Amino acid sequence: MRDRLVxxxxxxxxxxxxxxxxxxxxxxxxxxxRSTAREALKLLEQEGMVVAERGRGRFMSPLGAxxxxxxxxxxxxxxxxxxxxxxxxxxxxxxxxxxxxxxxVREALGLADDDTxxxxxxxxxxxxxxxxxxxxxxxxxxxxxxxxxxxWSGSLSDMLAAHGHPPVSSAARLSAVELPEDVQxxxxxGGFGPWLLISETVITPAGRPVLYAEDYHRGDAFxxxxxxx
Amino acid sequence: MRDRLVxxxxxxxxxxxxxxxxxxxxxxxxxxxRSTAREALKLLEQEGMVVAERGRGRFMSPLGAxxxxxxxxxxxxxxxxxxxxxxxxxxxxxxxxxxxxxxxVREALGLADDDTxxxxxxxxxxxxxxxxxxxxxxxxxxxxxxxxxxxWSGSLSDMLAAHGHPPVSSAARLSAVELPEDVQxxxxxGGFGPWLLISETVITPAGRPVLYAEDYHRGDAFxxxxxxx
Numbered sequence: 517m518r519d520r521l522v523x524x525x526x527x528x529x530x531x532x533x534x535x536x537x538x539x540x541x542x543x544x545x546x547x548x549x550r551s552t553a554r555e556a557l558k559l560l561e562q563e564g565m566v567v568a569e570r571g572r573g574r575f576m577s578p579l580g581a582x583x584x585x586x587x588x589x590x591x592x593x594x595x596x597x598x599x600x601x602x603x604x605x606x607x608x609x610x611x612x613x614x615x616x617x618x619x620x621v622r623e624a625l626g627l628a629d630d631d632t633x634x635x636x637x638x639x640x641x642x643x644x645x646x647x648x649x650x651x652x653x654x655x656x657x658x659x660x661x662x663x664x665x666x667x668w669s670g671s672l673s674d675m676l677a678a679h680g681h682p683p684v685s686s687a688a689r690l691s692a693v694e695l696p697e698d699v700q701x702x703x704x705x706g707g708f709g710p711w712l713l714i715s716e717t718v719i720t721p722a723g724r725p726v727l728y729a730e731d732y733h734r735g736d737a738f739x740x741x742x743x744x745x
Numbered sequence: 746m747r748d749r750l751v752x753x754x755x756x757x758x759x760x761x762x763x764x765x766x767x768x769x770x771x772x773x774x775x776x777x778x779r780s781t782a783r784e785a786l787k788l789l790e791q792e793g794m795v796v797a798e799r800g801r802g803r804f805m806s807p808l809g810a811x812x813x814x815x816x817x818x819x820x821x822x823x824x825x826x827x828x829x830x831x832x833x834x835x836x837x838x839x840x841x842x843x844x845x846x847x848x849x850v851r852e853a854l855g856l857a858d859d860d861t862x863x864x865x866x867x868x869x870x871x872x873x874x875x876x877x878x879x880x881x882x883x884x885x886x887x888x889x890x891x892x893x894x895x896x897w898s899g900s901l902s903d904m905l906a907a908h909g910h911p912p913v914s915s916a917a918r919l920s921a922v923e924l925p926e927d928v929q930x931x932x933x934x935g936g937f938g939p940w941l942l943i944s945e946t947v948i949t950p951a952g953r954p955v956l957y958a959e960d961y962h963r964g965d966a967f968x969x970x971x972x973x974x
Contacts, residue, residue, distance in 0.1 A: 532952040562791055564818075564914070578952030579914055588919065589793075589818060591973035685793070685808055685974035690817065692921035692941035692964035710939030710964065712921035716973070723761040723807030735921035735939065742971065744820035744945070745914035 517556040518590075520546055522565070525576065536566065536574040563587050564743040579743050588740040591685050591718075593673045594640060594648055594731060603642045607669045610637040610703060614656065614663065617728075621653045624717040624728045632656045633728075634663055636672070639703065646705055649695060649732040658726045672727070681726045688716035690740070695732055710735040746785040747819075749775055751794070754805065765795065765803040792816050793972040808972050817969040820914050820947075822902045823869060823877055823960060832871045836898045839866040839932060843885065843892065846957075850882045853946045853957045861885045862957075863892055865901070868932065875934055878924060878961040887955045901956070910955045917945035919969070924961055939964040 524545060525536070536557075537545065543553040557574060560566040567577045586600065598605040617625070617633045625633070633653040640648040652672060658681050673683050693713045700706040711732040718727040753774060759765070765786075766774065772782040786803060789795040796806040815829065827834040846854070846862045854862070862882040869877040881901055887910050902912050922942045929935040940961040947956040 562793065564791070578948055578950065579916065588971055589973055685972065687808065688971050688973050689968050690919055690941070690971065691968035692939040692962075694939060710921040710923060712919070712941075719807055721807065733921075739918050739920035742817055742917050742919065743914065744818055744917050 517546070517548065517552055518559050521553075521556045521560060530576050532576050532578045534576045536576065538573070559590075563589060564745055579745065586741055588688070588690070588742045591683075593671060594650065595671055595673075598640060598647065603640075603647060605640045605642055605647060608639045608641065609668045610639055612636050612664060612666075612668055617653055621728045625653070625655055625725045627655070634659065636668055638668070639705075646708065647734055647737055649699065649703075649705060649711070651730045653728045655726050676726055681720045681724070683718040683727055684721050686716040686718040686729075688714050690714055692735070693732070708734055708736070712738055712740070746775070746777065746781055747788050750782075750785045750789060759805050761805050761807045763805045765805065767802070788819075792818060793974055808974065815970055817917070817919070817971045820912075822900060823879065824900050824902075827869060827876065832869075832876060834869045834871055834876060837868045837870065838897045839868055841865050841893060841895075841897055846882055850957045854882070854884055854954045856884070863888065865897055867897070868934075875937065876963055876966055878928065878932075878934060878940070880959045882957045884955050905955060910949045910953065912947040912956055913950050915945040915947040915958075917943050919943055921964070922961070937963055937965070941967055941969070 521542065524542070530536070536542075539550050539553045539557065542557070543550045546553065557566060561568055561574075564577060564579045566574050568574050586597065595605070613635050614632055615635055617627060617631070617635075621627075621633060622631075627633070633656055636650075636652040636654065638650045638652070639646055640650070654672075654676070658676060659679050676683050691713050692710050695705055695708070695711050712735055714729075714731045714733065716729050716731075717725050718729060719725050750771065753771070754765070765771075768779050768782045768786065771786070772779045775782065786795060790797055790803075793806060793808045795803050797803050815826065824834070842864050843861055844864055846856060846860070846864075850856075850862060851860075856862070862885055865881040865883065867879045867881070868875055869879070883901070883905070887905060888908050905912050920942050921939050924934055924937070924940050941964055943958075943960045943962065945958050945960075946954050947958060948954050
């Protein structure tokens, strides 16, 4: 819906300072309910493209003139990001294990000393071309029962949602790194230059951290956008 | 003010779902005006730490539990970022030139074919330790008069503001890169591993792009945080 709204504003030639159509008009133009329209407007307000002025309505902000195609502030799964970027991505499960977490993961997930996590190592690739190397640490009791022989190649978001823990937002940290040496060696992932690492603590609507994800994006294939103010 | 507010909430032990003090209380507690308090609350709302519910007041969001110390969504100069991180940063001006911009810069700044830019190359370092290598391309007429012999080691934001073009927000792009080979060679900046590149188009309150900045942050020294939802 957010993207349709951006498209609508663009097609109308709206420029910074212009007033937006009302919620009711947007709902009608896009054939959705008013609450859906309001949600999408709120998202654009959070991103900074839209400013709401009390009693006056909503306007395109000066930032509205700047193009931000895939804002880093939007929580989205790697699968949907890759799809939106036009990749035919394939998921390879590299390893699955139940284990005691390291200190960083333990702290991020707020775990007790004897809590364990499911550690899932995966690689997204386009044909033989590696794109994203990921390590997911999932709170053990978020997915009950034995997990060793699950099919882990599907969407982790869907699996968590199916168990009543839909991941909806996260606190993320972006940095530029080399892929760890042992990972390069073990999976023949050397020689691809710098990687953009997003480490994030993912929470449910109730604010429960269920997943700590470390996603290494190939530096020459990915960049993220953001509006700053 | 934003940081003081976060500190206030933390000191009060507010957790997700808790109602925040009113604007008036916050203003009084922090010894600022109500509009300053409102601005800071609005910023936290934009970052996702705070949710406003019409007619009910403001609450800590589920994201409020997640720590985000220096959100990438906040527009801040490199100087203030370095200062906040505790660096004693020193600025070295590497080069200044007036020249025709490349295609990327021309498009980002919306320049005509015969427009020129001031290209300013600088290095921030802590002692002999390089931190940030920057290339700033400033719209030529934003700073009138001859510029070759200015002291370019100070704040670019302040200089632009003094000429009536305060930079207030930007559209930024984050990626993981190597420092360009010629830069590594010319300024002895090789061997520092990956760099986090933030390329941004910086605009004034009127929405005018005045500066295109490419800031290479040493990967082993910097990371940026963001809330995603």
